[in-house]
Amino acid sequence: MSGIKPKRLEEHQVYTSRVFEVYEGKILLPDGRTASNSWITHKPVIAAVPVSPEGKLLLIRQYRAAVEKMLLEIPAGVMDKGAETIEECVQRELAEEIGFQARTLIKLFEGYMVPGYCNEYMHYYLAMDLFSATLPPDADEVIEIVPTSFQDAIAMVRNGQIIDSKTALGITLAWEYLKNRS
Structure with missing residues (x-):
């Protein structure tokens, strides 16, 4: 070349x-x-791996029309509210999707999702020290919060219960970060 x-x-x-x-x-x-x-061309997006004070990973289950399935996911969303920063978008999505915000946000990764045909660029964060902060969900969202351990979440990635690649990557990155920190 x-x-x-x-x-x-x-x-x-x-x-x-x-x-x-x-x-x-x-x-x-x-x-x-x-x-x-x-x-x-896609607006920038965020994904957050929220960890409760009890150490539980807070996954969400929601319907995805493109694949016609209920999927287990980490909270995520589009930076579409004007001039918000990446961190403000993370906090907004957490409040909309799980009813919490985070005192501590740790950047895990950023990169293109499917660069073969889309410029969607995702910012991954670990969200810790959660506190109650509820915002109404988007009009098209019906979300169930699913608390789980990291070990169970990793097992769900491996056994095919979690099939959303954004979520699989976020869980893996957060798990590695937390293992190396302790």
């Missing part, structure tokens, strides 16, 4: 939602060929 990256020649927005836009376009490859491409 020459180190020359492909160049976007044209793009056309084909769909817009409150969270993302879909584009189609053409790119110029380093060898001179052109290729058609489709991609999604």
